Amino acid sequence: MNKIMYLEFERCIGCRACQAACRECGDHDAKERNYVEHVDFMESRQTFPMMCMQCKDPACARVCPANAIQITEEGVVLSASEEKCIGCRNCTFGCPFGIPKFDFEANKMYKCDMCYDRSKHDIAPMCASVCPSDAIRFIDFDEMQSLRRRRTQLNLVEGKKPTEQDKWKYVPEFFGVYSD
């Protein structure tokens, strides 16, 4: 698997199709694991979709006292294993992006797993497959590289040159699974 989730927050129209699709995904137990929120409701109508970054070295797993958060061989960070999770919510506070959700009723944490049963077969996750405005895309690594390159070129056309210090500002949000 060499696919990338490619997010462009600017493209989000706030339709919440991704959340409805997430609820339908296998093992998600009819609860959405992603977020669609207003950036600042009083200032603009801009919304954004938010999923897990699937970190290589996840802070959530590092702060888990029960060692319940496991990473698959494809690099997907799974929800806390139900048999170990003691329900302390450390992961929700440790995550720098505020991704894990907590189910007080069943006393367990659950988080975006990139629709593991789909993405492990290279099928787009539910959210990416339904997004009408392409704010969420599931694309090849090479395609992502070419999109990044195009952004850089357009910046150069507009007279903006990324430097080594701020080059990350010039690329859109992307994350995914790179195991080769």
Next chain:
Amino acid sequence: MQQLERSFYSKASMYSFIVVMILIFLMWIGTGQFSHVDIMLFGYVIGSLVFAIGITVRMVSWSLRPATQQMLKRSFVNMRNRKRKKRNITSILKTAVDNIVLQKFIFKRGIYRGITHWLIAWGCLGSFAITFGLTFGWMHFSLIDAETYQMVVMGIPTIKMAADGFLAQMIFEGLNITAMMLLFGVLMALIRRSTNKDVKVTQRPEFDLMPLYILLAVTVTGLVLTVSYKFLGGWMHNYMALIHQITVVLFLVYFPFGKLFHLPIRPMAAGVPMNYQEEVQVDTRGCRRCNTPYSSDDQIADVKEVLGLQSFDLQLADGSYLSDYCPACRRRMRVMKQLNLESSLESPYAPIQTMTDVQVPGFGSPRADAYYDNSKGEKEND
């Protein structure tokens, strides 16, 4: 202590040595200076010692993780605090009853799952108690007169009972009862694991199914023994006993290294009400940005320390940490940074000046490549 630790390769080997010594010492007391060791159970003794070493090694390596260490440290500090006495006792008792005896949280995930887990868990714990008690000789039964048995625990004579009374029957059938609980629980679990499509998403046969197969082998061979001596006059009993012994030793050796290792982790759940939230879903610490309560001071201090120990630099320019903000604000901060929205906008209706300064043209599907090709693009779009 440090001197002692330095005479071993590691903490794990030191604690394993201590645990094995304690077990052998207890066996020495229980069997009256090894005078009545049940030699038929010798294989179980070896299996149980390997089990004890495995559990100790895994527990030590688990408790050395920074996050676990921090949780344990705070729990012990709080347990010594006299002002928290009431809170400590209630949280430990409540966790023991709700999470371990009744396992309420699993029943909330589904009644079928609750019953399955309760049967397996208490079948295992009951069998463990009886097996370890008998193999290490911690308890045995002695005949007082022709009709009375007496239970001897650790060499101390305790209750007497009629040899054919109800209590005696229940005790002698103990392993059969736990085995029946296990058999039903394991079969229910296997049915769920093979039919439910949701659990198949992240299920791994070698991790999730293997313990069930091992448990099934142990219970079936154990129950066959009962069938053999009760109904078949001991037919094939010694061969079956050997096969049962092999499966049990396999189970004991597997236990600390597979999925079943969650058993010694569970009691730490008492640390959650004890250290972090006295009442479920009642938060005391407000978010630095929006002031919504989202956690407690102690927990955020712990999270910061654990992250710091593992070189996660999540401090912002103003000196605050990302864990000072509620999850919703953390998500928003990331997006505002990305979209250059941290400064106020000129007009709510104006296009957003993103960091890239590239405006997304419309919200439809991405434009054809031809659009970006100058010669063709101008013609089409003008």
